[in-house]
Amino acid sequence: MTPVTAAPEAIRPDPGSENRDIRGFFRRYAGQAGITVAFLLLWLLFVLFAPDTFLSGRIYAAFAATVPMFAIVAIPLTLMIVAGEIDLSFPSTMGLGMVGFVLVWEATGNVSLGVLAALVIGAAAGLFNGLIVVYVNVPALVVTIGTLFVFRGLELVIIGGRNVSLVATRASLPHRLLVGELAGIPTQLLWLLVVAVIGWVFLNRHRFGAAVYVIGDNRDTADLMGIHSGLIRILLFVIVGVAAAFAGILSSLFIDSFFPTVGEGQLLPALAAVFVGGTSVFGGKGTIYGTVLGAFMIGAIAAGIIAAGLTGFYTEFVFGLVIVVSVSVHAIVQRRVG
Amino acid sequence: MQATVPRLELRAVSKRFADIQALTKIDFSLGRNEIVGLIGDNGAGKSTLIKLITGYHTPDEGEILFNGTPVTHLTVDAARALGVETVYQERALADQQTLWRNIFIGRELSTSLGFLRVREMRRETQKLMVDAMGFTSTAITPDSIIKTLSGGEKQGIAIVRALHFDADVVILDEPAMGLSVKETDKLLEFVRAVRSAGKSAILIDHNIFHVYQLADRVVVLDRGIVAGEFIPKQHSIAELMEIMRQIAETGSTSLGRDIASSNGDIS
Numbered sequence: 121m122t123p124v125t126a127a128p129e130a131i132r133p134d135p136g137s138e139n140r141d142i143r144g145f146f147r148r149y150a151g152q153a154g155i156t157v158a159f160l161l162l163w164l165l166f167v168l169f170a171p172d173t174f175l176s177g178r179i180y181a182a183f184a185a186t187v188p189m190f191a192i193v194a195i196p197l198t199l200m201i202v203a204g205e206i207d208l209s210f211p212s213t214m215g216l217g218m219v220g221f222v223l224v225w226e227a228t229g230n231v232s233l234g235v236l237a238a239l240v241i242g243a244a245a246g247l248f249n250g251l252i253v254v255y256v257n258v259p260a261l262v263v264t265i266g267t268l269f270v271f272r273g274l275e276l277v278i279i280g281g282r283n284v285s286l287v288a289t290r291a292s293l294p295h296r297l298l299v300g301e302l303a304g305i306p307t308q309l310l311w312l313l314v315v316a317v318i319g320w321v322f323l324n325r326h327r328f329g330a331a332v333y334v335i336g337d338n339r340d341t342a343d344l345m346g347i348h349s350g351l352i353r354i355l356l357f358v359i360v361g362v363a364a365a366f367a368g369i370l371s372s373l374f375i376d377s378f379f380p381t382v383g384e385g386q387l388l389p390a391l392a393a394v395f396v397g398g399t400s401v402f403g404g405k406g407t408i409y410g411t412v413l414g415a416f417m418i419g420a421i422a423a424g425i426i427a428a429g430l431t432g433f434y435t436e437f438v439f440g441l442v443i444v445v446s447v448s449v450h451a452i453v454q455r456r457v458g
Numbered sequence: 459m460q461a462t463v464p465r466l467e468l469r470a471v472s473k474r475f476a477d478i479q480a481l482t483k484i485d486f487s488l489g490r491n492e493i494v495g496l497i498g499d500n501g502a503g504k505s506t507l508i509k510l511i512t513g514y515h516t517p518d519e520g521e522i523l524f525n526g527t528p529v530t531h532l533t534v535d536a537a538r539a540l541g542v543e544t545v546y547q548e549r550a551l552a553d554q555q556t557l558w559r560n561i562f563i564g565r566e567l568s569t570s571l572g573f574l575r576v577r578e579m580r581r582e583t584q585k586l587m588v589d590a591m592g593f594t595s596t597a598i599t600p601d602s603i604i605k606t607l608s609g610g611e612k613q614g615i616a617i618v619r620a621l622h623f624d625a626d627v628v629i630l631d632e633p634a635m636g637l638s639v640k641e642t643d644k645l646l647e648f649v650r651a652v653r654s655a656g657k658s659a660i661l662i663d664h665n666i667f668h669v670y671q672l673a674d675r676v677v678v679l680d681r682g683i684v685a686g687e688f689i690p691k692q693h694s695i696a697e698l699m700e701i702m703r704q705i706a707e708t709g710s711t712s713l714g715r716d717i718a719s720s721n722g723d724i725s
Contacts, residue, residue: 324574325576330559333555337553344546
């Protein structure tokens, strides 16, 4: 209140204590606090309107099993959108990777080799996207809409559109590690946790993430300051490709079958999770925490639609709405707060 | 012997963008302990020259020498390693990021595996804010977001960032733009400090008074060529302004040039 008390503040002996300043803390985590409140409100709403569904354990077991299928892609996708890029082709990468899995597994009988093949194909698909975006300099939005069809088409051509039963993989170690259970918890949830922690560390506590934020914020600044923005962006496409292939494996092994349509229907929830989670569509801003909460909100909305007695047809409508509304809200908030 | 080798030298450097010849056979040198003012109209090639020195652009022809040694394939990283630091006209800040992240863009303090030393960077930033920028307000912390700061504060950050990394050659591209009078005084002080620390600087400034006060030598660019070179101390400010006006109008000046060929080092 008086300048007398303000003066010693300015020459505070331990500058580190500035971080623990409570106001600063709230300012720094305002976005994450907001998404947490939204998450809790949504959950309360569902508990109020569909108590039978949302107070039983079964719905949470279902979330644990199905949310990771798109959330595992949503996390690297968050880094990508923070960097100002986007990959809409990942649902097809999920399918294309599985072609590698099926062919290698059928040829060798080895599930691990199949997994490896899928991941390599995912990386290659991402590399293809990244090279075109960076070196041919075409907006990622357009390139990846194209490759969404290219990859799906390639998958269908190679596999001839057939379905493949994966029941024979069930006893294998990779199957148990990827979609088994550990102490009653579906292992895919643990994989999501692993991916989220790695994503958080690399976004917030690694030079890679530091570069990602600057590239999305202002690419000219990044280049002037010696960040190799092209290389980082290509890497982001590769990482999303690998994550997509991994999610394709999880989705297929979970139902013990390969359908050539694997991945279809994952685009909307993954994007919705990222945007609900507060990642800026303009780049430079976004958190892994927000995306993880966002993913579970999206999962809850999908379940809520069914629990509320609406048909599944509403899901797409609602997910689309969620994307438009959350992106708009964040844009308005950003303009207001400055 | 060593002292006569310029810190930085450009020999017959040309640069072309699509159908614009930005620079034609430029000879330029920067001595030790020297501040060179680079002036010229918009589009004269000042920014292009700077971006060649910082490794952002590659010259089509000619040589760039650091301490007498030609450097081929100069990249931003390589230029930095050679001690070139730039305060860009557009400031080169990331607006939505925190102050500490901006100080360390592209060269974050990290472990050998690239993991950030966040606490250390915050602490360094806080120290710089108090010692170098003179930010005493508690409203600004290392976690402040850049876009909440004033123009002068942003410029201060860009300057302190350049200063922090122990540069031999500091390039200032319109550093006074958007600064208050008081902030400008501080800036001039900083540029003088660069010289007294035995470093060199290139100063681009529209304001002839700043250049006159600070520069040991002035290089006038016009339409991509060096149109003149002057020692401000040998002219009145009125003469310098007349020279600039003539060059802007005709591309040359009747007042000749003080230095026949670039040989740098006049310290």
